[in-house]
Amino acid sequence: MDQNRNYRGRSEFKPYPIRNPEEPGGNFRSLNENDTVGPPPSYAPYLASDTDILKAAEIMTTYIYGESSNDNDKEIQCDLLTEDGGHEIDPTRLSYKERIRWHLKEFCYKTSSHGIPMLGQAPNTAYRIVWILLLSGCAFTFVYQAIAVVDKYYRMDKITDIQLKFDTAPFPAITLCNLNPYRDSKIRDEESINKILSVFKKMMKKAAGAADLEELEHAVEEGKFSLKLNRKRRETESKGSFEPANSVCNCEDDECEADAPKIPTDSDQMCICAFDRLTHDAWPCHPRELWLNTTCQHCDDHKFCQKRSKTGERHNAPCLCEKGESFCMMYDRVAKILNLWEFFGSSFDYNAEVSDEETEALGFGNMTDEVAIVTKAKENIIFAMSALSEQQRRAMSQAKHNLIHKCSFNGKPCDIDKDFAIISDPTFGNCFTFNYNRSDFKSSLRAGPMYGLRVMLFVNASDYLPTSEAVGVRLTIHDKDEFPFPDTFGYSAPTGYISSFGMRMKKMSRLPAPYGDCIAEGATSNYVYKGYTYSTEGCYRTCFQQLIIDRCGCGDPRFPSIGHHQHCQVFNKEHRKKAHGHASLIGALGLTVTPTCFTRTALNTNRPCIMGLAPYEFKQVGVTDGSNGPISVAWLRPFFHHDNTHPSFPGTCLEQSTHELGDIHGSFKCRCQQPCNQTIYTMSYSEAIWPSQSLNITLGTCEEEPEICNEQYQENAAMLEVFYEALNFETLTESEAYGVVKMLADFGGQLGLWSGVSFMTCCEFVCLGCELLYMVIMHHWKKYKFKKHEEDNNFQ
Template sequence: MSFLVSQILNRFQLNVFDTQRGRAKRATRVRRDADKKPAKHKVIYKPVYARCLCSEQAAECVPFLTAPEVKETLCICYYDIYTRTAWPCYSEKNWRSEWCSHCNFDGYCSAAITDQYNLSHTPSEPCICNGFTSHCLATRNETFGSMWTNSLKPKEWYPYVTTPPPSEPPPITEPAAEVTEDPTYLEAMGFEGVTDDIAKAGIAQENTLFIMANLSDEVKTKLSYGKQEFIQQCSFNGRQCNVESYVDFKIHIDPVFGNCYKFNADVTHKRSTTRAGPMYGLSLVVYVDVDDYLPTTKAAGVRVAVHPQEEYPFPDTFGYNAPTGLQSSFGIRLKKIERLPQPYGDCIREGKTEDYIYRDYVYTLEGCYRSCFQHTLIEKCGCGDPRFPVPVGQQHCRVDDGFASNSLSELPSLIDLTRPSSLTLRFIGSCLQNATREVGGLHGHFTSHCVCQQPCT
């Protein structure tokens, strides 16, 4: 799975970099460790020196614990004084002294002031900046520490690295020969011939959804934010919430947004308020780590959806965006509609059948259309869309096997299933793409063949 994800994201980044070369620098993204435990602590960064090995091909440097030799390359690292963690590190020559308009308590500063007038008329603080990240570091006119001194020696290094850095630099070796990628494999991933960056991001997101759909719920949970890590502060009806309680917040794994947390989800412990206004509603302060986003993410923020307790939430269709850096407020008003069945109308009191894929939730019109859409794709391709649940006994379409065929005889007999087959990928992609185009998408003309009626209540 990690091989597939890295292939998709690497190909996406390389394609975007090729089209933007000369007008933007390539951004790198380090994946989250699935076993990383959420930690709550104040993060205060300061710049420190380290002995490093820097490569011309990579922006980041590899730090070492030993003191540098005379005239040896030094780098400056972001150093967390609470966890005593140093990462990332960049060559000293890539840092520059600047004046920043605002520096937070955590040591991060806003972009440097470049206009001479603003520099003279705006309160500023000394900082250092580099060309690879958007965060400058406050210096506060202090002398930088060094990693080879006992006072700053880290108890742990960057948590995505499984072993501590070596005490000595590795020997210099000849650069490895350039590895050429299979063009049919790139074509199978969908990037071949695509030049638009937005289209590339959509393709990469779609491929990632296929991979994530086949992971267990336990692994999916670890790959996203934990409850205590995500929800920093909470109050309802003027009183503090219990974030750690299962009663107040229940996890919901969404195929698109990952870990979501439902407030007031327990029907046996309903929360209610009798007064209107933001003071008496649900107020949250959430942590959004933009630096940890995938390169395919188009915007930073959170998704908010309001739904009845017994209904399945559809945040991708009925949700609202709350961007970072702003205070978002949502006012809601309950409107309850009760329809009359035959002979006055065609609503149904209980519409959930064996074909309804959201088995643990009550019937809704949106759920009915998605169930019909999923059954249509399974009938045509032999596997389901990874965005939706599948009926009992069925599987989601994968990118690493030939399961997307009603009959494996439709595929050539010699397919190496030990690595993603480009032929299989093309078959899966073309089948789903053609089937989706044929039915007109999730809310396309296929709905005329679905028996989906409005619920009476």
């Protein structure tokens, strides 16, 4: 240090304090008047660098600020501390603002962040400006990139991974239904069904043109209107055969005339006839007691028998002979005798009395289209059957063993009783599900039809309802945890063909919120298909049923009911046809479309009721105000289109609600998400004529010639094959495209690129913030305590 250095702007020379070696510790002392002012003695240091600065600093810190003997000592102490660049200052002895400044400067020197130390050590203002601009630009760029990274994360993007797995795929559940929901011979005794089919018969006759009316009546009499198979009958009568058959007869003495389609109400009305399936001739007919159960020596190919053989050939076949043995026919004592009313099925002989109110409730109106009439009749039957118990409905539909005759899986016979479970469907009646047991895992050993499900079904077309338009079976392939919904997702297979359904399975795994919008597992709380897992179709039906119940007070019979609510009744106008008014709201209020006298006050009084009805029709109507003349009331609109032939046409609740809701799948009122885990089966279909002429199988009681039995199979039976086309399946798995780990990695990369900051650097900033926060809190806390202490002293 230069001894000529001016201190604190003063020009006079101030010598350093003299060290007295005689004093204990060699302490410094201040100059006094008796000391000689001049060059320091030989034992005193001339420069601060030659002085034991650390010792001097230690001595100086032992005295408080006010103990210095003069100002010179204080300046010397500060200068000594300043000159020692290696000395660490105790920040606790600094003032509040100096401590904050000291901490910030120390952080600038020591931080591992790039750029900040350069700013702190900048030698001049120009350097500081340059580094401030660089740091600001990098900080702005980092913030911009960080926002982009965070925005990318919150988009919740996802990717779909598609894999083809070569493994054994679980075999799905297969639900089989007859296209005819209920047996005509069982259901015709139900009064409501009789009424519906009576109206149906009248509507079909009315819709039929004059040209084909005669043909329609012929079909009605035979009971084959909806079952006309248009198959070529045998060309010659020589191929016909006789068999005994029960029928309702009109008898005079011993001779009877068959009334084949009529259902017997009393056993006394019945007789036995020789019936020919080819010509539908029933003759001769006699009371039961006049037929003798005996043995005939000879019977020909037509099952016409002779008590005594004239040719010498003796077969000794069981037969039935009329009294006098003039006519005999072969008779199988084990087989059940044919009932002609069951053979002819529905004869359209429905003549039940139906009131005008009931006819109106059925909703046929002025329909002239046969397809629309059949559709409405099917709907009415569903409504009528919903009023019966499930046990009654099952008894009227086809039984398990009547429908399923032969079955094999993986080349081995099925146990029809154990492998099939019954499901009641409003549209198809009794349906039967194969592989329904959720704890029993079934899989195909190989690909191809031989290692899948093969089943032969007998639909008994002669017992079809007149509303059944097609003959065959309905097949639905689904996961065993889901309800099958055969009316929506099923496939129809015709009789007389072997239908092959090749399957391929896909497994979907979707991400739940926030990445997706799916139902994680199970079912929603109000799901109407109890015992089954959630599906989108079931959700829509649940929502639609709830909307119908809210509007009409009863449920749609096509879906399960909710809670204690009942299904809408078929003949109940308050349920099915909830009348909201006349042909239009104008008529309901006593107005006309033309201007009339109706005050605005009275009109507005009815506004809440008016606005709550028929929201799908808007129309301005001119109305005369008694005081202000003609006005235009925009919110007043008719409910329904006025029909001159039906001036009082009520609106149906179910039909109106369905019309307003439109496609319930697209309705904003029904929000149904996809399930997170779903199994999807795609199908390929092929068919071939079945059975072949060389096939000789037995089914039911058919003991005719093979070609005759084959014809019966072609009209009444179907063969189904359901199998995997290949032993592999696809998996589609959704996963997050940009998760937290990737976001943090990109965030750290941006920090390192633009600021040279790592995680440890972030910790440094956190520590600095904590230190400064602590200093501020403690400063204000001490200030508060000091102020409170002074107030207490002043109070005392």
